[in-house]
Amino acid sequence: MVKIEQVVGIRVITLDEVDSTNEYAKSIVREVPEGTVVVAKRQTAGRGRKGRSWTSPEGGLWLSVILKPPKVDPRLVFVGALAVVDTLADFGIASGIKWPNDVWAGGKKIAGVLTEGKVGEYTILGVGLNVNNPIPEELRETATAMVNFTGVKLPLERVLERLLFHLDGWYRVLKERPEIMMAKVRERTFILGRVVRVVEDDDVLIGRAVDVLDDGSLLLDIGGQLRRVLYGDVSLRFF
Ligand code: BT5
Numbered sequence: 075m076v077k078i079e080q081v082v083g084i085r086v087i088t089l090d091e092v093d094s095t096n097e098y099a100k101s102i103v104r105e106v107p108e109g110t111v112v113v114a115k116r117q118t119a120g121r122g123r124k125g126r127s128w129t130s131p132e133g134g135l136w137l138s139v140i141l142k143p144p145k146v147d148p149r150l151v152f153v154g155a156l157a158v159v160d161t162l163a164d165f166g167i168a169s170g171i172k173w174p175n176d177v178w179a180g181g182k183k184i185a186g187v188l189t190e191g192k193v194g195e196y197t198i199l200g201v202g203l204n205v206n207n208p209i210p211e212e213l214r215e216t217a218t219a220m221v222n223f224t225g226v227k228l229p230l231e232r233v234l235e236r237l238l239f240h241l242d243g244w245y246r247v248l249k250e251r252p253e254i255m256m257a258k259v260r261e262r263t264f265i266l267g268r269v270v271r272v273v274e275d276d277d278v279l280i281g282r283a284v285d286v287l288d289d290g291s292l293l294l295d296i297g298g299q300l301r302r303v304l305y306g307d308v309s310l311r312f313f
Contacts, residue, residue, distance in 0.1 A: 081109035083238035093119040096200040099138040113137040133207030139199040146191045149290040154187035157240035170264030182218035274306035
């Protein structure tokens with residue numbers, strides 16, 4: 075029998091409070107092995123992309139995985155998104171990926187992924203998943219938490235255990251069979267076939283999302299012209 079070595083979660087550092095688990099992970103990256111996870115009960119300065127803030131009170135899962143892939147791979151974000159989708163399924167919650175880094179359930183955002191890296195050195199894979207935590211008033215129209223689906227609070231330890239299991243699994247699939255991972259991403263990306271508005275740097279694009287390509291980019295059909303989008307913010311609200 076082939077023994078599969080666990081990578082993600084071989085070491086777990088648990089903190090009560092931290093500014094951002096991604097920042098903490100960066101500060102220890104050289105001292106710890108690949109797969110080390112930093113998890114905090116609450117973050118005082120949780121971050122989203124482009125300097126946006128991520129609300130992280132007690133009751134949610136806020137963690138960062140230290141990865142040391144040979145090169146920075148933009149598809150690492152999907153390791154996080156797919157692992158969240160599978161974790162939610164373990165608890166009976168159906169969800170999908172809003173390309174590139176959100177997971178939505180019941181029409182609202184339940185999780186976000188933030189990858190940050192240094193070429194040739196490391197990638198920090200940050201995952202924020204709303205579990206039992208309250209959603210602040212100003213986010214209630216767009217955000218949700220697992221407890222809103224289950225009706226009872228979930229054991230955070232158990233959710234963490236499932237999430238680490240799936241992160242480890244998808245990281246292995248990305249390294250060994252990336253085409254299989256990308257097929258799953260396509261299957262789980264619920265925006266495909268829909269008209270979306272994508273903000274890519276200073277560009278605003280409106281078109282039909284037709285595919286997620288093997289390199290992780292989104293293919294948009296803009297009035298018959300195909301355009302590849304490498305990274306961006308997708309919104310569906312207007313259509
Ligand atoms: C993300 O950014 O969705 C990535 C979030 C990553 C958070 C994790 S937690 C552990 C690790 N440590 C960190 O400091 N960060 C990572 P983005 O796509 O830019 O979305 C940010 C937007 O999501 C905000 O501008 C809000 O509108 C919304 N938001 C903030 N907090 C939220 C929450 N708890 N649940 C749902 N939506 C939220």
